[in-house]
Amino acid sequence: MSNFLKDRVNKGVLGLKPYEPGKPIEETEKEIGLENVIKLASNENPIGMSPRALKVISSMDDLNRYPDGNASAFKNKVASVFNVKSSMVTVGNGSNDIIEFIAKCFLSNGDTAIYSKHGFAIYPLAIKASGAEPIKVDALDWGHDLNAMISSIQDTTKVIFIASPNNPTGTILSVEKIKDFLTKIPSNIVVLIDQAYFEYIEDESYKVPFSLIEEFPNLIISRSFSKAHGLAAFRLGFSVSSEEIADYLNRVRQPFNANSLALAAGIEAIDDEEHISASVEINREGLQNIKKKFRELGFDFIESFGNFISFDSKSDSDKSFDFFLKKGIILRSLKVYEMPNHLRVSIGTKEEMQQFIITLEEYARSIKE
Numbered sequence: 001m002s003n004f005l006k007d008r009v010n011k012g013v014l015g016l017k018p019y020e021p022g023k024p025i026e027e028t029e030k031e032i033g034l035e036n037v038i039k040l041a042s043n044e045n046p047i048g049m050s051p052r053a054l055k056v057i058s059s060m061d062d063l064n065r066y067p068d069g070n071a072s073a074f075k076n077k078v079a080s081v082f083n084v085k086s087s088m089v090t091v092g093n094g095s096n097d098i099i100e101f102i103a104k105c106f107l108s109n110g111d112t113a114i115y116s117k118h119g120f121a122i123y124p125l126a127i128k129a130s131g132a133e134p135i136k137v138d139a140l141d142w143g144h145d146l147n148a149m150i151s152s153i154q155d156t157t158k159v160i161f162i163a164s165p166n167n168p169t170g171t172i173l174s175v176e177k178i179k180d181f182l183t184k185i186p187s188n189i190v191v192l193i194d195q196a197y198f199e200y201i202e203d204e205s206y207k208v209p210f211s212l213i214e215e216f217p218n219l220i221i222s223r224s225f226s227k228a229h230g231l232a233a234f235r236l237g238f239s240v241s242s243e244e245i246a247d248y249l250n251r252v253r254q255p256f257n258a259n260s261l262a263l264a265a266g267i268e269a270i271d272d273e274e275h276i277s278a279s280v281e282i283n284r285e286g287l288q289n290i291k292k293k294f295r296e297l298g299f300d301f302i303e304s305f306g307n308f309i310s311f312d313s314k315s316d317s318d319k320s321f322d323f324f325l326k327k328g329i330i331l332r333s334l335k336v337y338e339m340p341n342h343l344r345v346s347i348g349t350k351e352e353m354q355q356f357i358i359t360l361e362e363y364a365r366s367i368k369e
């Protein structure tokens with residue numbers, strides 16, 4: 001490949017590597033010559049999508065028409081379910097889209113934005129692509145060190161990205177801590193609290209309420225439909241913020257970023273309590289069993305509040321990843337997150353977790369030999 005545009009491409013883009021998603025099932029089956037490969041690599045909902053959502057999209061016509069460019073019905077639904085104004089809602093093609101809007105609106109050359117070591121990979125990607133400089137703050141017990149984040153604020157700092165629960169560590173911050181943090185930072189720094197795993201949070205004191213925005217107008221809270229709602233393929237997420245911030249975000253949003261099927265599915269899935277609680281239930285049980293097994297076999301893990309858990313595989317994670325892959329289980333190596341021995345496993349169905357546990361036992365024996 002010739003590099004004749006190297007001095008022309010945006011500087012921030014030069015330093016980027018494409019985001020590496022979890023390996024797809026079909027491709028892996030061909031690659032290793034196995035059938036029934038299990039994917040526990042992308043924190044997807046193992047029981048599938050909301051049945052209510054499936055029903056509504058099955059009978060949709062008008063697909064020759066563009067989507068509602070304002071996503072009004074969807075935003076009104078979000079507004080009524082969560083008791084916010086629809087003018088505070090911004091729709092994303094996945095909540096990753098929201099992260100990009102924030103970078104586009106608030107960051108450019110000469111600016112800095114803060115995120116945590118072991119934090120979600122899309123933050124540094126969006127920051128660098130905007131031309132701004134990322135400031136990576138050391139973690140505390142694998143999680144966000146809010147005091148260290150405050151100390152690392154510079155005059156140039158415009159945005160702080162925080163995931164709670166964080167992916168891939170599963171660590172979480174209490175609302176109390178987040179409030180305290182917001183009180184201590186300059187009120188003109190935009191803060192994203194990314195709650196992609198919101199529905200899995202069982203303790204109220206960790207659920208960041210949208211009402212906090214009244215007190216802190218620099219706060220943006222995002223949610224995703226890809227995890228508990230099981231709509232990963234549709235790409236749908238949203239944020240709630242002040243009307244002013246929502247107005248800015250909306251200016252950089254492509255008019256049809258969320259498609260008609262996604263919007264219709266989202267309207268149903270958002271309050272499909274039956275499906276959400278079934279998903280949370282499976283996850284709770286799966287997490288409990290896997291933690292028990294990790295303890296039994298002597299693997300250190302990071303306490304997780306999402307639908308996944310990361311553990312120290314006690315060897316190079318490219319190797320341990322390969323061990324599981326050859327047995328037909330796709331996990332996630334966390335090398336790119338500066339966790340060279342850790343693997344992340346998404347919580348699957350009961351059967352998938354049984355398969356994982358059998359393979360984990362084999363793996364434990366293999367590293368003892």
Ligand SMILES: *Cc1c(COP(=O)(O)O)cnc(C)c1O
Binds near residue numbers: 194196236
């Ligand atoms: C999965 C995930 C998202 C984004 O998911 P979308 O599919 O784009 O909605 C955002 N933040 C974190 C921390 C995630 O793990």
